[in-house]
Amino acid sequence: MDARTTDSPEAWLRANRERLWEEYKELVRIPSVSAKPDHAGEVRRAADWVAERCRKAGLDKVQMLDAGGHPTVYGEWMGAPDAPTILVYAHFDVQPAEPLELWTSPAFEPTLRDGRLYARGSSDDKATLFISLAAIEAWITTSGRLPCNVKVFYEGEEEIGSPTLAGILDRHGDLLSADLCLSADGGMMFPDRPDVSVGNRGICKLEFTLRTAAKDLHSGSFGGAILNPLSAMAKLIATLHGDDDRVAVKNFYDGVRETTAQDRAELASVPFDEAAWLSGVGASVVWGERQRTVLEKLWLRPTLEVNGMWGGYQGEGSKTVLPCEAHAKITCRLVPGQDPRKVQEAVAAHLQAHCPEGATISVRLGGGGAAAYEIAPDHPALATIEGVLEDVYGMPCFRTRIGGTLPLCAVFKERLGLDTVPMSFSTGDEDFHAPNEFFREASFDRGLTAWARVYPALATLPRR
Amino acid sequence: MDARTTDSPEAWLRANRERLWEEYKELVRIPSVSAKPDHAGEVRRAADWVAERCRKAGLDKVQMLDAGGHPTVYGEWMGAPDAPTILVYAHFDVQPAEPLELWTSPAFEPTLRDGRLYARGSSDDKATLFISLAAIEAWITTSGRLPCNVKVFYEGEEEIGSPTLAGILDRHGDLLSADLCLSADGGMMFPDRPDVSVGNRGICKLEFTLRTAAKDLHSGSFGGAILNPLSAMAKLIATLHGDDDRVAVKNFYDGVRETTAQDRAELASVPFDEAAWLSGVGASVVWGERQRTVLEKLWLRPTLEVNGMWGGYQGEGSKTVLPCEAHAKITCRLVPGQDPRKVQEAVAAHLQAHCPEGATISVRLGGGGAAAYEIAPDHPALATIEGVLEDVYGMPCFRTRIGGTLPLCAVFKERLGLDTVPMSFSTGDEDFHAPNEFFREASFDRGLTAWARVYPALATLPRR
Numbered sequence: 011m012d013a014r015t016t017d018s019p020e021a022w023l024r025a026n027r028e029r030l031w032e033e034y035k036e037l038v039r040i041p042s043v044s045a046k047p048d049h050a051g052e053v054r055r056a057a058d059w060v061a062e063r064c065r066k067a068g069l070d071k072v073q074m075l076d077a078g079g080h081p082t083v084y085g086e087w088m089g090a091p092d093a094p095t096i097l098v099y100a101h102f103d104v105q106p107a108e109p110l111e112l113w114t115s116p117a118f119e120p121t122l123r124d125g126r127l128y129a130r131g132s133s134d135d136k137a138t139l140f141i142s143l144a145a146i147e148a149w150i151t152t153s154g155r156l157p158c159n160v161k162v163f164y165e166g167e168e169e170i171g172s173p174t175l176a177g178i179l180d181r182h183g184d185l186l187s188a189d190l191c192l193s194a195d196g197g198m199m200f201p202d203r204p205d206v207s208v209g210n211r212g213i214c215k216l217e218f219t220l221r222t223a224a225k226d227l228h229s230g231s232f233g234g235a236i237l238n239p240l241s242a243m244a245k246l247i248a249t250l251h252g253d254d255d256r257v258a259v260k261n262f263y264d265g266v267r268e269t270t271a272q273d274r275a276e277l278a279s280v281p282f283d284e285a286a287w288l289s290g291v292g293a294s295v296v297w298g299e300r301q302r303t304v305l306e307k308l309w310l311r312p313t314l315e316v317n318g319m320w321g322g323y324q325g326e327g328s329k330t331v332l333p334c335e336a337h338a339k340i341t342c343r344l345v346p347g348q349d350p351r352k353v354q355e356a357v358a359a360h361l362q363a364h365c366p367e368g369a370t371i372s373v374r375l376g377g378g379g380a381a382a383y384e385i386a387p388d389h390p391a392l393a394t395i396e397g398v399l400e401d402v403y404g405m406p407c408f409r410t411r412i413g414g415t416l417p418l419c420a421v422f423k424e425r426l427g428l429d430t431v432p433m434s435f436s437t438g439d440e441d442f443h444a445p446n447e448f449f450r451e452a453s454f455d456r457g458l459t460a461w462a463r464v465y466p467a468l469a470t471l472p473r474r
Numbered sequence: 475m476d477a478r479t480t481d482s483p484e485a486w487l488r489a490n491r492e493r494l495w496e497e498y499k500e501l502v503r504i505p506s507v508s509a510k511p512d513h514a515g516e517v518r519r520a521a522d523w524v525a526e527r528c529r530k531a532g533l534d535k536v537q538m539l540d541a542g543g544h545p546t547v548y549g550e551w552m553g554a555p556d557a558p559t560i561l562v563y564a565h566f567d568v569q570p571a572e573p574l575e576l577w578t579s580p581a582f583e584p585t586l587r588d589g590r591l592y593a594r595g596s597s598d599d600k601a602t603l604f605i606s607l608a609a610i611e612a613w614i615t616t617s618g619r620l621p622c623n624v625k626v627f628y629e630g631e632e633e634i635g636s637p638t639l640a641g642i643l644d645r646h647g648d649l650l651s652a653d654l655c656l657s658a659d660g661g662m663m664f665p666d667r668p669d670v671s672v673g674n675r676g677i678c679k680l681e682f683t684l685r686t687a688a689k690d691l692h693s694g695s696f697g698g699a700i701l702n703p704l705s706a707m708a709k710l711i712a713t714l715h716g717d718d719d720r721v722a723v724k725n726f727y728d729g730v731r732e733t734t735a736q737d738r739a740e741l742a743s744v745p746f747d748e749a750a751w752l753s754g755v756g757a758s759v760v761w762g763e764r765q766r767t768v769l770e771k772l773w774l775r776p777t778l779e780v781n782g783m784w785g786g787y788q789g790e791g792s793k794t795v796l797p798c799e800a801h802a803k804i805t806c807r808l809v810p811g812q813d814p815r816k817v818q819e820a821v822a823a824h825l826q827a828h829c830p831e832g833a834t835i836s837v838r839l840g841g842g843g844a845a846a847y848e849i850a851p852d853h854p855a856l857a858t859i860e861g862v863l864e865d866v867y868g869m870p871c872f873r874t875r876i877g878g879t880l881p882l883c884a885v886f887k888e889r890l891g892l893d894t895v896p897m898s899f900s901t902g903d904e905d906f907h908a909p910n911e912f913f914r915e916a917s918f919d920r921g922l923t924a925w926a927r928v929y930p931a932l933a934t935l936p937r938r
Contacts, residue, residue, distance in 0.1 A: 244708040248708045368757065
């Protein structure tokens with residue numbers, strides 16, 4: 011069907027639905043893994059694909075913004091001089107797909123099963139990126155214009171912590187002035203109930219290597235008289251949490267604000283079923299700080315997680331090796347009030363101070379840290395977006411937070427003075443960052459409708 | 475030169491030295507890697523080569539002993555009815571040669587450089603296997619007989635833990651009755667000073683997996699409220715040793731005999747340079763149980779070593795995963811008095827008992843365990859062999875132990891009632907099990923002389 015035969019953006023989206031779905035799958039097929047240096051070409055290929063798609067949607071000034079890392083795709087439509095400007099954020103890079111053997115269908119071949127499209131990046135974040143762009147195309151194609159000014163900022167290195175985002179803002183900040191950032195990255199709690207996220211945790215990263223000898227040794231010839239780096243690493247990592255499961259690193263909790271009565275009221279309004287949540291995860295018990303609820307722990311409390319730990323022989327059978335090295339990767343999730351650099355340094359200092367005698371430790375501070383972010387509860391964009399979602403879903407919207415990190419929120423606030431509200435149609439059960447990531451086909455349709463409606467709704471947002 | 479023109483075994487060995495050296499290299503060229511299923515044919519080719527060489531040496535009843543694995547080559551000379559019977563042990567299989575890129579010359583092309591013959595198996599154990607056989611040939615060729623009865627037992631699966639050795643003893647134990655086992659496998663501490671090993675440690679193996687959830691999770695979405703299996707594994711492994719670096723597993727030390735005054739005297743007689751040893755290892759300090767010397771810890775004390783430990787993301791950069799599984803492989807080195815099965819069970823029970831709440835543990839007990847072994851210090855064979863070595867080297871012999879495991883020692887003792895004394899001319903620095911394994915040409919000549927002399931020396935050994 012020819013797009014020009016329809017007259018409203020929503021009708022156009024319905025009429026072109028199959029083509030849009032295929033285009034979205036085309037984007038998902040590009041293995042744009044930003045963490046892997048040998049995949050830089052694929053990240054670039056995804057950037058080119060997105061830029062071309064921006065031009066096709068009718069955006070102007072489509073260009074790559076670059077500060078030495080993976081590029082960001084920028085485009086704009088600025089034809090409404092009296093209306094506010096919305097900066098639309100999303101990212102087209104994805105997490106590594108490993109372990110590949112746990113995927114039911116190939117990680118980069120989108121496969122529809124039971125209304126779910128399985129592929130790495132299908133949910134995080136290529137679905138809502140594509141939706142945000144399709145809604146722009148729908149408006150410009152059917153109406154020749156958008157109801158408000160729109161700038162898109164589609165990033166290529168979110169999954170590695172946006173290491174050059176600050177550099178891009180330094181170089182291209184002038185391009186990016188706006189009244190609000192609407193983020194297509196984020197996620198809702200449920201596939202069939204709307205929520206709006208009012209904050210997210212920050213992050214900092216580090217990794218370390220312990221060494222105890224110059225080479226791997228025979229465990230018979232040397233075992234008992236040379237320190238085993240794996241046992242040493244175990245003892246060291248065991249010092250990072252106390253018996254109360256709190257992080258035992260000095261100064262770790264500096265600046266963390268205590269949960270308020272308003273926080274508790276918001277948490278209480280979330281339809282959270284702890285038993286269902288546990289069973290969805292396949293875990294037997296809730297873990298963590300005493301006297302705090304699950305949502306409080308996930309949204310308002312900082313963490314220290316070991317993301318990887320390894321050394322010695324991992325193959326079939328046994329190898330009687332006394333290895334000479336042990337390795338671990340750590341990230342901390344941060345809450346408002348914590349400084350990512352200070353937390354990173356506190357953890358590094360702890361590791362150095364607790365390194366067992368007989369081992370040397372080298373700690374590498376990771377880049378890409380980000381502060382936590384929260385929006386003022388009375389920000390006018392919140393009510394506007396809640397209204398759009400309540401219409402689309404036909405039910406009340408509640409407020410959530412994101413336990414993960416949207417680094418751009420803190421950076422946009424600090425550099426551009428912009429508040430950010432996410433409007434993603436991914437839901438937390440879609441296994442992003444894990445094997446068999448998927449996106450619900452039904453969310454694709456709800457997302458298209460909501461994004462088609464959010465541009466006119468935000469046209470009345472007060473300008474900054 | 476024709477062998478028949480000489481009149482003593484030692485003279486015959488000198489006269490045939492070049493031919494023997496070439497034959498030894500022929501054996502080394504066969505890549506008899508027992509660990510690789512696709513090399514079974516090469517292990518068989520080595521067995522055939524050894525069997526043919528046994529026939530040529532003048533042994534009778536040469537045959538393959540088989541219990542479903544790689545075969546053992548057996549042969550005998552039983553022409554001295556009043557003399558004792560010596561069972562000569564060696565193995566013709568070798569470790570894998572990988573990583574191949576670290577070899578200076580090809581792993582299976584024996585190459586002489588600076589008096590060292592480089593090749594996989596050149597030292598472990600084809601050198602002394604060949605020497606033991608050449609000395610038999612020297613005696614039978616020059617004298618028409620050996621001074622004592624000799625049975626050879628050349629194994630083809632030592633490097634994979636002798637999985638069918640017990641089966642071979644079950645089937646063919648009658649063939650193997652003897653008064654002493656003289657092992658061509660083992661090793662001396664130094665290339666220019668003789669020693670005799672009077673014991674070796676045993677081994678038991680196990681591995682475990684900790685699980686905390688049904689799948690890998692996003693560390694932002696779940697971190698802080700679901701137990702991290704890597705932190706849990708660290709805490710669990712940290713419980714395996716106390717602050718005093720002793721193994722903290724209940725009943726672990728059951729049956730371990732305390733170091734005696736005689737042990738201390740033997741240890742003190744070893745020319746051991748702790749500083750040189752540490753610097754050879756590239757370690758900064760000696761680790762382990764307090765108030766014990768390095769040699770005591772390596773030879774007379776049991777250990778628990780983590781040989782491998784892993785979980786989560788190990789690649790480049792970072793991945794914000796909260797993994798659902800963690801894994802570790804453990805071996806224990808055992809000393810006389812410890813039962814491998816009981817130690818294995820004690821460690822498994824400790825792991826089960828200390829498994830953190832929120833995790834499930836599955837422990838897999840490994841096969842291939844072996845008890846420790848020691849020979850009585852006043853065993854008459856010891857003085858005899860020490861005498862032979864002191865003559866050949868022209869200096870006093872000291873007593874050592876092996877921190878690693880020679881499973882056959884305990885098995886021969888238990889199944890055949892046989893004590894074992896090693897008389898290998900490999901030395902600990904010859905990188906067996908590593909790239910660029912080598913054997914010293916000078917050790918070849920010393921070995922031939924010593925093995926030519928040990929058969930008559932043992933002819934006076936009391937029969938059992």
